[in-house]
Amino acid sequence: MPKPINLIVACAENRVIGRQGRLPWSIPEDLAHFHRLTAGQVVVLGRVCYETWPKVRSDGRQPVVISRQTELAQPGVHVAASVPAALAIAQDLPGEIMVCGGQRIYEETLPIADRIYLTLVHAQVPGDTWFPDWRHLDWRETERRESADENFRFTFSTLERKRR
Ligand SMILES: NC(=O)c1ccc[n+]([C@@H]2O[C@H](COP(=O)([O-])OP(=O)(O)OC[C@H]3O[C@@H](n4cnc5c(N)ncnc54)[C@H](OP(=O)(O)O)[C@@H]3O)[C@@H](O)[C@H]2O)c1
Numbered sequence: 001m002p003k004p005i006n007l008i009v010a011c012a013e014n015r016v017i018g019r020q021g022r023l024p025w026s027i028p029e030d031l032a033h034f035h036r037l038t039a040g041q042v043v044v045l046g047r048v049c050y051e052t053w054p055k056v057r058s059d060g061r062q063p064v065v066i067s068r069q070t071e072l073a074q075p076g077v078h079v080a081a082s083v084p085a086a087l088a089i090a091q092d093l094p095g096e097i098m099v100c101g102g103q104r105i106y107e108e109t110l111p112i113a114d115r116i117y118l119t120l121v122h123a124q125v126p127g128d129t130w131f132p133d134w135r136h137l138d139w140r141e142t143e144r145r146e147s148a149d150e151n152f153r154f155t156f157s158t159l160e161r162k163r164r
Contacts (some may be wrong), residue, residue, distance in 0.1 A: 002091055002093070002133060003090075003091055003096065003097050004096070004097070004114035004115060004151070005087065005097055005099060005109060005112055005113050005115075006037065006043075006097055006098050006099065006113070006114065006116075006117060007039060007098075007099045007100050007109060007110065007113045007115070007116045007117070008027075008034060008100055008116075008117040009095050009100075009101060009106065009116065009117070009118060009119070009131050010019065010023070010027070010118075010119035010121060010154075011118065011119070011121065011131040012024070012120075012121045012123050012124060012125035012127070013118060013122060013123060013124055014084060014124045014125065015049070015118070015127045015131045015132075016126070016127030016128045016129070016130055016134065017101060017102070017103070017106075017127065017129050017130060018067070018101075018102060018103075018128065018129035018133050019125075019126065019127040019128055019129070020128065021048060021135055022051060022052065024075065024125045024126070024127045025125065025151070025152060027119075027121070027149060027151075027152060027154065028149070028150075029149060029154075030119045030121075030156075033061065033119065033156060034124050037049075037098065037117055038059075038061055038100065039059035039060060039061065040059060040060040040061065040096050041061060041062070041095040041096045041097070041098045041115070042061075042062045042093045042094075042095045042096065042097050042115060043056065043061050043062065043064070043100050044062060044063075044064045044066065044086050044087065044090050044097060044098065044099045044100065044105070044109075045063060045064075045065060045066070045081075045099075045100040045101060045105070046066050046067070046101060046102045046105050047065055047066065047067035047069065047072070048102060049100055049101055049102055050063060050065045050067075052073070052082065052122055052139075054107070055130060057076055057077070058060070060095075060150075061129045062075050062076065062078070062080075062091050062092050062093050062095060063076075064078045064080060064093070065077060065078065065079045065086075065087045066079075066080055066081070066082065066083060066086045066105060067079055067080075067081070068081050068143075072156050078093075082103060083108040083109060087109075089115050092156075098117075101129075101131075101133070102128055103129045104128055106131050107132045110132050110134060110137075114136055114160070114161050115140070115158065115159065115160050115161065116132055116134060116157075116158070116159040117158055118134075118155075118156075118157045118158075118159055119154055119155070119156055119157075120154060120155045120157060121152050121154045122145070122152065122153040122154060123136045123152055123153075124157070134159070137161070138161065139159035139160065139161060139162065140156040140159070140160045140161075140162050141157050141158065141159055141160075142158045142159075142160050143157065143158035144156070144158075149156050
């Protein structure tokens, strides 16, 4: 039985997730949520995300980096040249599979995702990377929590794909 594919993302109302290689906001509560949910798990992520997360291996995370640069591989860091190859490696490692982006990786995995840990940031934000549209697909919200800080209102949702 394959392990479920979980996506974890913080996304603005206009689906922006990034700007100039960084997050387009600083939301400490969301960062803590992201770190808590990915600790000890298999994190599947693109090369840019990997390079901007120097402490990815802390808290027992096992990165599977998607890149054509195989030389990025080192003990404890797996590298795959495609999303299917990364997911095959992730299936064989212990821990949940958490797909952490960026854009193309979310686009390729959304159609097969079983769950999305979504932080919806209630703002229209300028940016250059986007999460694909998920709203038209059939999801059941199993958890929901509203929160806010001095800059943003945001909702933490867990969306499970409805299976027929
Ligand atoms: N808000 C959020 O939750 C969230 C989450 C993730 C990322 N972000 C933001 O998004 C931006 C980074 O994402 P990004 O989309 O620009 O970059 P990315 O996916 O992290 O990295 C892009 C690189 O990954 C490799 N890659 C990606 N898709 C591939 C595929 N299908 N097959 C083979 N290789 C693939 C390529 O690496 P090589 O060039 O090495 O071959 C590509 O140049 C940043 O601004 C970041 O802050 C936000």
